[in-house]
Amino acid sequence: MECSEVQKRLAAYLEKAVSSKQKALIEAHLKGCKRCKGALADLKKAVEYVQKLEEVEPPPWLVQKVMARVRSEAEAKRGIWQRLFTPFHIKIPLEAIALLCIAVGTIYVFKAMGPEMRLAQAPIEQKEAAPSKRAPGKGEAHDVAEVKRPRAEPEEQFRYADKEKAEEEKSMRLAKTPAEAAQEEETTPSTGAVAKDELERGAVSSAVREKAVGAGETEAVRFRVNVKAIEPATQDTEETLLKLGGRNVKTQSLRDRAVINAEIESRQVKELFNQLNIIGEVQEQRGPLSGGKEEVGIRIDLEKTPK
Amino acid sequence: MKGKKQPRDEDLEFVASCQAGEVDAFEVLVKRHQKRMLNIAYRIIGNYEEACEIVQDAFISAYKNIRGFKREAKFSTWLYTIVINHSRNRLKQLRTRRYREAYSTNNPIPTPDGEITGDPPSNAPSALDRLEARDVQQKVQGCINALDAEFREVIILRDIQGFSYDEISAMLKIPAGTVKSRLFRAREGIKDCLKDVMGDL
Numbered sequence: 001m002e003c004s005e006v007q008k009r010l011a012a013y014l015e016k017a018v019s020s021k022q023k024a025l026i027e028a029h030l031k032g033c034k035r036c037k038g039a040l041a042d043l044k045k046a047v048e049y050v051q052k053l054e055e056v057e058p059p060p061w062l063v064q065k066v067m068a069r070v071r072s073e074a075e076a077k078r079g080i081w082q083r084l085f086t087p088f089h090i091k092i093p094l095e096a097i098a099l100l101c102i103a104v105g106t107i108y109v110f111k112a113m114g115p116e117m118r119l120a121q122a123p124i125e126q127k128e129a130a131p132s133k134r135a136p137g138k139g140e141a142h143d144v145a146e147v148k149r150p151r152a153e154p155e156e157q158f159r160y161a162d163k164e165k166a167e168e169e170k171s172m173r174l175a176k177t178p179a180e181a182a183q184e185e186e187t188t189p190s191t192g193a194v195a196k197d198e199l200e201r202g203a204v205s206s207a208v209r210e211k212a213v214g215a216g217e218t219e220a221v222r223f224r225v226n227v228k229a230i231e232p233a234t235q236d237t238e239e240t241l242l243k244l245g246g247r248n249v250k251t252q253s254l255r256d257r258a259v260i261n262a263e264i265e266s267r268q269v270k271e272l273f274n275q276l277n278i279i280g281e282v283q284e285q286r287g288p289l290s291g292g293k294e295e296v297g298i299r300i301d302l303e304k305t306p307k
Numbered sequence: 308m309k310g311k312k313q314p315r316d317e318d319l320e321f322v323a324s325c326q327a328g329e330v331d332a333f334e335v336l337v338k339r340h341q342k343r344m345l346n347i348a349y350r351i352i353g354n355y356e357e358a359c360e361i362v363q364d365a366f367i368s369a370y371k372n373i374r375g376f377k378r379e380a381k382f383s384t385w386l387y388t389i390v391i392n393h394s395r396n397r398l399k400q401l402r403t404r405r406y407r408e409a410y411s412t413n414n415p416i417p418t419p420d421g422e423i424t425g426d427p428p429s430n431a432p433s434a435l436d437r438l439e440a441r442d443v444q445q446k447v448q449g450c451i452n453a454l455d456a457e458f459r460e461v462i463i464l465r466d467i468q469g470f471s472y473d474e475i476s477a478m479l480k481i482p483a484g485t486v487k488s489r490l491f492r493a494r495e496g497i498k499d500c501l502k503d504v505m506g507d508l
């Protein structure tokens with residue numbers, strides 16, 4: 001074995017990482033070669049030097065510094081955790097609910113406040129006007145009104161009666177659902193016209209879904225007929241109603257007018273209208289003229305034709 | 308791997324606590340391993356202050372990634388891998404800055420050793436001894452620094468830290484045979500370097 005080869009393998013030899021055959025060869029060479037022996041000694045010495053290197057001590061603040069950074073890291077991690085994940089799980093639903101509450105609240109307040117403000121002005125006028133006219137009682141009120149305005153009286157009478165009902169109901173409805181009331185209220189163009197409008201609407205709504213004066217029937221169709229004489233016209237009307245299959249025919253006779261309530265199938269309404277036109281002069285008609293088999297309430301107001 | 312064969316790893320208990328989110332458990336691990344971490348970093352980088360920084364960074368990344376520690380090796384092996392990698396990267400940075408130059412006798416690299424410089428020269432003969440010893444130590448460190456990184460790491464882990472070939476193989480993720488061959492070449496290199504620097508060994 002030559003020197004260069006031996007020296008190449010000295011490190012391995014020192015670490016006993018050579019085959020026994022090579023080991024024998026190297027040892028044989030080393031015996032006779034001073035240079036290689038010196039190289040081996042140098043190598044041993046060099047390793048010794050490296051191994052003898054002193055250890056350095058860590059500075060006393062190292063642990064504290066590391067732990068401070070680790071703790072802030074843990075904090076930041078928690079912070080990121082909160083920032084990233086809490087909103088998705090808790091915050092966003094909360095925000096959504098809050099937003100919904102605000103939105104609903106706003107709509108509610110708007111819907112509720114408008115009508116209230118209008119009502120605050122409107123009913124005061126009406127309530128002042130209405131009771132004074134009917135204060136002494138119905139009969140007397142009729143008489144007074146009759147003297148002054150015989151034609152307008154009956155109409156006005158039931159209108160007021162209806163109006164009161166309508167108002168009552170309206171205030172009830174207001175208490176329940178402001179939105180509904182507001183919708184209804186929207187038909188009122190301005191506060192100035194409220195009083196009159198209220199009357200009209202009261203009549204309409206009563207015609208549609210409220211109980212008629214006198215009789216306890218629901219009336220959906222309403223006729224106002226001018227006749228020459230009340231009594232025969234009343235009889236004729238009753239007969240007609242019965243012919244058309246009317247039920248619950250009830251008549252309320254007053255001096256110059258009569259109110260007949262009945263229930264007939266709505267498909268008969270048209271025929272009723274025609275018959276009424278024969279009996280007298282239909283002045284006014286409200287409600288649908290045609291329909292199916294379902295029963296509708298009918299109210300017929302017979303009035304004496306003014307001379 | 309030795310880590311696998313040795314089921315008892317005293318660190319595991321604390322590692323588990325850390326993984327469960329207990330920050331204080333990490334302090335035990337830091338105290339336990341800081342010295343070895345520092346010495347590895349110090350020998351690789353050749354600068355005490357830099358080594359301290361590296362050790363801190365290494366501990367932080369260890370903490371951040373502690374959930375990724377799968378117990379395939381010993382915790383210490385895992386930890387030392389981190390500090391070696393940090394040292395390696397730092398060395399690359401320093402090299403690109405031409406901070407570090409190859410060792411030469413005329414221009415010795417300042418390797419301030421905190422322990423030695425910090426000591427007051429109270430005892431005259433001892434101080435002289437120390438001075439000489441420090442000189443030798445600096446030269447040896449200089450020679451280590453002169454080695455290529457792959458050889459340097461192996462000689463530090465084997466001859467200074469005394470890890471087994473298996474452990475080194477696990478840390479550097481190279482076969483044990485490669486560890487050996489690198490070690491031999493590293494020793495040869497050190498020997499040649501020291502001979503050049505010190506004349507007679």
